[in-house]
Amino acid sequence: MEKERFLSVDWQSPDMNSGAVADQLPRPFLDLGWEQPVHHDAKFESAISSLVSSPSLNPSSGNGSVVVRELVGWLGSICDSGDISQTSCYSTPLNSPPKLTLPVLGHRQQGGGGLPMPGNEMADGQFTGFAANPGFVERAPRSSCFGAWSYGGLGDQSGLPEAGNLSRVPSSHSLKSAGALQMGVPDNGKDASKSNPERIETEMRSKLGGGMPPSSTSGRTMASGAANNVSKRKAASRGRGKEAPLSSSNVNSPTAAEDEHPDAKRCKPAKTNGADKDSVVKQETEQNIGASQKKGKENNAKPQEPPKDYIHVRARRGQATDSHSLAERVRREKIGKRMKLLQDLVPGCNKITGKAVMLDEIINYVQSLQRQVEFLSMKLATINPQLDFDLETLLQKNMHQEHEPLPQQVYPSEGTSTAFSYAQQHQGSPLQSAITNGLGVGQQPLCPFDGLADATSQLGSFWESDLQYVVRMGIGQSQGAEFFSQSLHAD
């Protein structure tokens, strides 16, 4: 029962306040929950007393009693049940620890320090027992007071930009209150010391960093619960009839992963009608501590923002998750891949880093190649005869048996091309090496042109297009045929 009273106290204070205290309460409690038990006792007591004694809390103490009763009853049920369903409100194991300390701290206050501060142990016990804020928020609609509190506490965007983000502990408010707690000063002393907040912030950060792994291990049950919850939420969001675009589905398949993967946020339409705050909190809790706080604040600032695009790309840690940035990242990755390919193609570009310089190199290389083609073509224009001879010689060596079968109406080149293709099939390497040598030396005789007739009809159309170009160049058909026949029959 002490637990409930503590919890009621926690709820009470936020209920009174518009929400500033509510956020302050969990955070210092969350942080302190990671500290050593002994450390907690004094801190909690002083903190709670200070908070309770704050003028903002006092006025509505009377009203709060009624609220408290309801809260107590509800919390008692939660405590007693302590089943996994409670853990479903945990989005990720990372976020559970911070929320767990909430009731623990509440404990402290009422018990007057009588209860041993379980610290993490109790936190573990209460992992399953107590619902974190998201869980509370879930049940908010059930009780008006809860709803008021939850929305006031978590949904107060104006008061605290990080209202809903319990995972982001190092916030100025929490630091302030934590500082107050640690120093045991009254509420008005929250802003007394700024030095403490920094210290506490670092402490919190280190604790959270260190605490996350243990929490993740201990919170496996919660992880499953969180997964269930998240999957439920996602199913609900999916059920809203949104279809992922084709491109995003392509991206999704390689990047699909579990929900409770701590290192990534899933880009999902988190904001749903009627569950905005809830989803806000959940999305916040899904974020890593250290993940884009800016993004989280963005989410907080507009809880009603339109649902995100179903691009299903894993947003990397510390990166934004809106559809535009994800598409941009995909595009940038594609461009990066292509640039790597080009880097391999262009010789001497291995050391170059940077797209601009690389592009310059590519441009230079293509330009140089084109200039080379022009130059070589000019050169080839002058060294005409030998080439013809070579070609004739090569063809002759292999054609001496096949002169007659070659049909004249069909372009002889087709026959030769057939032979080439045949050669490629049978003995690709010797011919290829000959070709790669520029056909300079006729040491590699072409393969015998076997089955010319068979392949001719097959490849006729293929070469037709090529020869058509030649035709368009001003060469008559008859001329071409005549030329080839000459080359073939010449000695």
Added chain:
Amino acid sequence: MDSKGSACSNPNPNPTFGPSKLMLAFRFLRALSIVHRTTPASSPTCRGRRIERAAYASMAYSAGTSRAWSRAVLRRLHHRARRRAVAPRRLSTTAGNRAEALRRLVPGGAGMDYCTLLEETADYTKCLSMQVELMQGIVDSASSNGR
């Protein structure tokens, strides 16, 4: 056509695979022979231009029509052949914007997005380098065999 089509066309979107050197060589050599036969030796520049066009044509045919740049090259060549225009000239890339310069260099690059442009540049560069190798080999062999 299947054997040659598969060897010459490039249905694989991955630009690592390029057209086969063999077919390129054959096409080019044949076209070269035709040019030598048909153009008078008195006009080496004209012949040179034709050879250059033949080189690009063989490149484009070897690459197949699956590539945007090869389609653009063939389109340009056919148009020019019909209209008897001057051989397509390369534009110098003095533009500050590198993407623009690249677009002007790669045939058909004007109507592409940047991503496709890079891909086409890769394929075009590969084909171009193969063509240059081939022509260089021919020149070397011809000069070595030359009397």
